Amino acid sequence: NAGVMQNPRHLVRRRGQEARLRCSPMKGHSHVYWYRQLPEEGLKFMVYLQKENIIDESGMPKERFSAEFPKEGPSILRIQQVVRGDSAAYFCASSPYRGKDTEAFFGQGTRLTVV
Amino acid sequence: KNEVEQSPQNLTAQEGEFITINCSYSVGISALHWLQQHPGGGIVSLFMLSSGKKKHGRLIATINIQEKHSSLHITASHPRDSAVYICAPHKAQKLVFGQGTRLTINP
Numbered sequence: 001n002a003g004v005m006q007n008p009r010h011l012v013r014r015r016g017q018e019a020r021l022r023c024s025p026m027k028g029h030s031h032v033y034w035y036r037q038l039p040e041e042g043l044k045f046m047v048y049l050q051k052e053n054i055i056d057e058s059g060m061p062k063e064r065f066s067a068e069f070p071k072e073g074p075s076i077l078r079i080q081q082v083v084r085g086d087s088a089a090y091f092c093a094s095s096p097y098r099g100k101d102t103e104a105f106f107g108q109g110t111r112l113t114v115v
Numbered sequence: 116k117n118e119v120e121q122s123p124q125n126l127t128a129q130e131g132e133f134i135t136i137n138c139s140y141s142v143g144i145s146a147l148h149w150l151q152q153h154p155g156g157g158i159v160s161l162f163m164l165s166s167g168k169k170k171h172g173r174l175i176a177t178i179n180i181q182e183k184h185s186s187l188h189i190t191a192s193h194p195r196d197s198a199v200y201i202c203a204p205h206k207a208q209k210l211v212f213g214q215g216t217r218l219t220i221n222p
Contacts, residue, residue, distance in 0.1 A: 055208070
């Protein structure tokens with residue numbers, strides 16, 4: 001049973017380009033969380049998704065960022081027209097069900113560098 | 116004021132020492148994670164606990180929900196324990212994170 005898989009591990013984009021980050025949850029998990037870790041800062045919640053639904057996007061920047069978790073395939077975090085300030089590590093976590101005390105399993109992260 | 120405060124922020128110790136990392140939080144929660152992150156690496160969940168104490172090998176985590184405080188202890192510390200340790204309470208179905216404690220164990 002593979003863990004949470006994120007790809008790519010490292011992504012370099014020029015300012016203005018689009019970045020697509022993928023997260024495949026653990027087998028049997030239907031809940032996905034995206035977190036961002038800015039350089040020298042702590043982790044921050046971005047968005048919580050269930051298959052085909054956004055449950056909580058209170059941590060997502062209002063513009064340029066979007067997330068989806070389709071019925072088939074991985075969850076995608078999309079950043080349009082990237083800027084230098086988007087450079088960060090983006091982590092995905094998955095859990096098997098919705099609840100207050102569910103175990104969360106993290107991926108290795110995608111390190112985005114905007115040049 | 117941050118919702119989650121960890122102390123110390125940085126800790127350097129000699130191999131074999133007993134390590135304690137503290138976490139205080141102001142949010143109402145029902146459970147809390149302790150996470151480990153190696154430099155440039157992914158995040159590993161060490162514990163999820165909602166009361167009392169859990170032990171896994173040389174690691175022990177305790178939580179006092181009434182006091183809103185949790186501790187992570189490492190016995191017989193080893194250089195491979197060097198990492199950032201992050202306290203993450205569950206709040207409204209998502210995690211809130213402390214700033215992390217950077218632990219360095221010297222041989």
